[in-house]
Amino acid sequence: MEAERTAAGIGPSSLDSDASFLLARASAVAAAAGNGALAGLGLKVRSYSVLALAVECSPTQRGLAAHLRLDPSQIVALVDDLESRGLVHRRPVPSDRRTRTVEATAQGVSLFTAARAAVRSVERAVHSSLSEAEVDVLRGLLLRIAYSDLT
Amino acid sequence: MEAERTAAGIGPSSLDSDASFLLARASAVAAAAGNGALAGLGLKVRSYSVLALAVECSPTQRGLAAHLRLDPSQIVALVDDLESRGLVHRRPVPSDRRTRTVEATAQGVSLFTAARAAVRSVERAVHSSLSEAEVDVLRGLLLRIAYSDLT
DNA sequence: TTCAATCATTGACGTTCTCAACGAAGCATG
DNA sequence: CATGCTTCGTTGAGAACGTCAATGATTGAA
8 A cells, every 4th residue: 555656646666776866856856945945045055055165164166166066167156146145255365376265254154044044944844754863864875975076 | 084075175064964965966976977877878867767667657748747856848858859769659548638658669678778787887886885785775765755745 | 487287267058947838638517 | 518627748938057168367396
């Protein structure tokens, strides 16, 4: 019993044993929920992740690109957007004048704390079918494959 | 020791406790690997998933859209592509002449078996840092959140 | 000093997502 | 049987996103 996914849906498929497909689908669901939660704050999951790293460690744009697995040109657009709203600013690095670190402003920090609360709230809803311990296990496993492109 | 992600990288960040971010990054890594494995067969992870369901259960396009979480218009383009290569065909449904089921041809089935082998091979590489049992746990957890948008 | 490498940036191009609209067909109610 | 509401596949347009090549400025090594 309880084999159908929905009334007219397809039901459990062979793709359910494909971790990559499940990863993609779960990621899409989570991203949609996250974007919905952040929309009221003028953020998306992308700009949120940039802001989070700016708040935490003021990275270079190259560091952001590698950590977020985005093209450096995308970082330019994301930082441009955040900077135009006074949430972050680019600070020249005296020791290497090619690079600029992205630092959060006071407004950026305060928006981030609100955004983080919104994200965490909606996250709980997305993972409502999992226990707290199970979410921890999931995070631990994901962490071990998420950065496998960075040696 | 061993705290850095790479030489000049950012290292562990607060985003590592954000399951949605890890989901997005792991998904991107897996999709890139999957697309690489399928490129030689003229497939991508999207068309592969459509082909897989066509082989398995000959769903309607609406069913495909819901199961893959794609817009119906995207299904049209994907099926058009597969059909133009003789891998699937649209079969009218007598009981409901609005719908058409997507069925795999013999060529489609044989390409799928080759594609599945390629995907599974590269999957093992992506999950190389996890044990078999851990991958099973991961799949089980993902399965319980991946379809949370379908009732 | 010279040469290769790295950084941020720009611009172009193709892919993918999202939406609104449409004709055709089903389905319920009267 | 007629009416309206819904669902299906399809088309087309626009935005969002990913990818790639090229550039000027700067660094570091030979």
